[in-house]
Amino acid sequence: MRYGWIFGAAISAIIVAMPLVYADNAECGRIEDYVYEDGKSNVIVANRNAGKQVALTFDDGPSGNYTPMILDILAENGVKGTFFVVGRNAERYPMILKRIHSEGHEIGNHTYSHPDMKKLTPEQLDEEISRTGKAVSDIVGVSxxxxxxxxxxxxxxIVDKITSNSCKTVLWSWRQDTMDWKCPDVEKVVETVLSNIRDGDIILFHDFNPGKSPTPEALKIIIPELLGRGYEFVTVSELVNM
Ligand SMILES: [Zn+2]
Known part of the structure; x- marks a missing residue:
């Protein structure tokens, strides 16, 4: 089963109430199959041909507090990110969604209601994807x-269903899950990113957080440091040359 290892890892991860933990180590050993090179993979986790480019990604927003703060930091540093939005949040904060778009960031689809994916019927998944696509399109003009x-x-x-909805599936790079939704110290988030950075990485953050998010403060350290190391911040579509 082509995505069997992802599926298995995801189930383990769900057991500990965590996002996906997948590995490019010898145990699982097949991460390169999922690294997007020359359009060969259906699941994007990185692009190792990208050179010194990385993608900042933000899930679960827009939110009324953290999304504008993060947009301010990206603007101050002149860098772009990708926001995987929840459709119902996009409808709640249309002006923030417009701001994301007008400032040159990419908007990705992260379902309409952030459901438990393993409980969805294929029809419900279709609805989650298409309803969000329409919500975003109605607000910013592109799906x-x-x-x-x-x-x-x-x-x-699930991958087939995403593909049939004209979307590419994006996860994130091994070792670039900042776990920021758990509100660790700023230093922990910074260290996770900086000590593991590789060319072509996709870094996972969240711009929705019911607690005190370390993400804005961490970004203020991470972005200048990586710029200083010669990295360029691009959207996910740019990273994989779509
Ligand atoms: Zn999410």
């Missing part, structure tokens, strides 16, 4: 071409 499943939960059928 997302990227989809990230809540919790990183995937199966062959």
């Amino acid at each position: 997302p071409v990227l989809f990230r499943p809540p919790g990183g939960y995937l199966s062959n059928d």
Whole structure:
């Protein structure tokens, strides 16, 4: 089963109430199959041919507090990111969604209601994807071409369904899950990113957080540091040359 290892890892991850934990180590060993090179993979986790480019990604927003703060930081540093939005949040904060779009960031689809993916019927998944696509399109005029499943939960059928909705499936790079939704210290988020950075990485953050998010403060350290190391911040579509 082509995505069997992702599926298995996702189930383990869900057991510990966590987003996907997948590995490019010898145990699982097949991460390169999922690294997007020359358009060969259906699931994007990185682009190792990208050179010194990386993608900042933000899930679960827009939110009324953290999304504008993060947009301010990206603007101050002149860098772009990708926001995987929840459709109902996009409808709640249309002006913030417009701001994301007008400032040159990419908008991805992260379902309409952030459901438990393993409980969805194929029809419900279709509805989650298409309703969000329409919500975003109604507000900013373009429909997302990227989809990230809540919790990183995937199966062959889910990937096929995403593809049939004209979207590419995006996860994130191994070792670049900042776990910022758990509100660790700023230093922990910074260290996770900086000590593991590789060319072509997709870094996972959240711009919705019911607690005190470390993300804005961490970005203020991470972005200048990586710029200083010669990295360029691009959207996910740019990273994979879509
Ligand atoms: Zn999410």
